[in-house]
Amino acid sequence: xxxxxxxxxxxxxxxxxxxxxxSVTLYGxxxxxxxxxxxxxxxxxxxAHNNGHVFAFKDGSIYASFWGIKGTEDIGGGYKVNFRLQGxxxxxxxxxxxxxxxxxxxxFNQQTTIGxxxxxxxxxxxxxYTPMIYxxxxxxxxxxxxxxxxxxxxxxxxxxxGWPGTxxxxxxxxLYDSNALVYQSPxxxxxxxxxxxxxxxxPGQIQGGTRESAVLRYSNYGLxxxxxxxxxxxxxxxxxxPTGLDNNRLYYFGAKYTFHSVSVxxxxxxxxxxxxxxxxxxxxxxxxxxxxxxxxxxxxxxxYYLKDRNNSANHSSEYAVGAExxxxxxxIVSAQVGYVANRGTMNQTxxxxxxxxPGVSTTAAMIGLRHSF
Amino acid sequence: xxxxxxxxxxxxxxxVVASISAWAQDGASAAASAGTAVTASGGMTTKAVRQxxxxxxxxxxxxxxxxKEIDAGDISVTAKGGAVMLNGTVPDALQxxxxxxxxxxxxxxxxxxxxxxxxxPFGQ
Numbered sequence: 453x454x455x456x457x458x459x460x461x462x463x464x465x466x467x468x469x470x471x472x473x474x475s476v477t478l479y480g481x482x483x484x485x486x487x488x489x490x491x492x493x494x495x496x497x498x499x500a501h502n503n504g505h506v507f508a509f510k511d512g513s514i515y516a517s518f519w520g521i522k523g524t525e526d527i528g529g530g531y532k533v534n535f536r537l538q539g540x541x542x543x544x545x546x547x548x549x550x551x552x553x554x555x556x557x558x559x560f561n562q563q564t565t566i567g568x569x570x571x572x573x574x575x576x577x578x579x580x581y582t583p584m585i586y587x588x589x590x591x592x593x594x595x596x597x598x599x600x601x602x603x604x605x606x607x608x609x610x611x612x613x614g615w616p617g618t619x620x621x622x623x624x625x626x627l628y629d630s631n632a633l634v635y636q637s638p639x640x641x642x643x644x645x646x647x648x649x650x651x652x653x654x655p656g657q658i659q660g661g662t663r664e665s666a667v668l669r670y671s672n673y674g675l676x677x678x679x680x681x682x683x684x685x686x687x688x689x690x691x692x693x694p695t696g697l698d699n700n701r702l703y704y705f706g707a708k709y710t711f712h713s714v715s716v717x718x719x720x721x722x723x724x725x726x727x728x729x730x731x732x733x734x735x736x737x738x739x740x741x742x743x744x745x746x747x748x749x750x751x752x753x754x755x756y757y758l759k760d761r762n763n764s765a766n767h768s769s770e771y772a773v774g775a776e777x778x779x780x781x782x783x784i785v786s787a788q789v790g791y792v793a794n795r796g797t798m799n800q801t802x803x804x805x806x807x808x809x810p811g812v813s814t815t816a817a818m819i820g821l822r823h824s825f
Numbered sequence: 826x827x828x829x830x831x832x833x834x835x836x837x838x839x840x841v842v843a844s845i846s847a848w849a850q851d852g853a854s855a856a857a858s859a860g861t862a863v864t865a866s867g868g869m870t871t872k873a874v875r876q877x878x879x880x881x882x883x884x885x886x887x888x889x890x891x892x893k894e895i896d897a898g899d900i901s902v903t904a905k906g907g908a909v910m911l912n913g914t915v916p917d918a919l920q921x922x923x924x925x926x927x928x929x930x931x932x933x934x935x936x937x938x939x940x941x942x943x944x945x946p947f948g949q
Contacts, residue, residue: 479949515947515948518948581947581948590896595947639893642897672890673883673897674898674899674900676896676899677898710899711901746940747941778942781918824945
């Protein structure tokens with residue numbers, strides 16, 4: 453009898469565990485590191501003072517620390533309802549990440565989406581990663597990581613265009629968009645299309661605050677190709693009230709090729725303010741080379757060049773090299789070194805969220821430990 | 826500044842040397858297996874062997890393309906005889922098995938060696 457009841461109990465526990473697993477998943481990563489940097493600044497201002505070198509505890513050696521909850525419900529006929537809540541936290545301080553308004557933070561600052569997937573593709577509504585950032589990560593050997601990558605290069609363009617670094621509402625392109633509707637097509641012989649539209653919600657204006665983007669991707673035969681078009685109105689709202697002005701545009705083309713253990717990547721981008729190109733008109737060029745020595749150990753390197761097309765004195769060249777070693781399936785240790793030659797008012801960073809002094813050369817080195825759960 | 830340049834050059838050289846040695850190794854083993862292929866197939870020319878290897882490689886990629894969840898742009902497939910080597914990354918550990926099974930199911934594939942690793946997708 454005792455045995456019987458324990459059997460029932462085990463069954464009951466298994467059943468509830470299985471049910472929980474299929475409906476909601478808690479996931480995330482904690483990533484902490486130590487960084488040395490030869491120059492620093494207290495802001496992204498083009499005239500910021502060089503505060504000298506710094507040695508610091510830093511969140512995010514590979515990507516940010518974050519956590520999230522996601523779930524899926526199968527509603528039959530090949531259709532699913534999906535949701536995702538996800539936000540970053542600082543592993544050094546416990547603080548939350550930036551929101552879309554200046555100075556604000558949000559618990560789920562990365563993603564708050566509800567959507568449907570099925571034979572037609574995937575549709576998600578809410579704050580989410582823009583399709584463009586996946587396209588960039590796909591075509592960068594350094595995978596748009598937090599240390600010396602296409603992510604920092606693209607943000608360098610934004611810093612040059614006046615982004616203060618205190619909100620996620622950047623002037624060129626976007627990493628996250630609030631209130632966005634994103635459609636992702638299924639793959640057709642390796643090709644897929646993503647379309648985004650985010651209504652602005654500005655009273656009296658149909659264009660005010662809107663964003664739209666289209667991303668074409670190809671992934672097969674060891675080759676990733678991507679083409680990005682991003683356009684938005686009234687972004688970088690730090691100082692302005694919405695006027696419906698078309699002031700944010702990014703074009704980006706990238707490729708990555710993997711053969712045996714070698715990966716190479718290259719990309720070209722143009723970011724500008726289409727209403728007033730004399731305010732912002734930049735070029736971005738990247739190149740990457742990586743080698744996977746064993747399934748546990750790889751070295752990746754990248755070169756990132758930024759150019760101000762309005763003033764040739766402003767340009768920036770960055771080199772980054774990083775080694776990543778997987779201690780287990782979930783834990784990675786890394787060591788990375790980067791060098792950036794910023795000229796004029798440029799201030800491309802090496803480490804995400806760690807401003808460098810503008811117009812001078814900076815070196816940075818970082819070691820980190822990342823555990824995913 | 827000079828030391829930094831030195832460091833950069835050294836790192837650059839290290840990577841280049843590593844890739845070259847890998848290429849060289851690869852070339853050597855390719856030659857070796859081409860040699861065996863010639864004897865096995867009773868006098869197939871090196872060119873014909875290479876063509877057959879490339880054709881098999883394309884067949885494996887075509888089979889992977891049917892699985893819409895797999896990004897074969899991050900995967901390197903190479904073939905020598907019927908032996909297929911997989912390198913590169915997948916976003917999820919479960920996909921390693923899927924890719925290996927798909928490759929094994931392709932006609933003409935006699936063995937599959939996987940060096941695939943997991944790289945979580947951006948933002949996850």
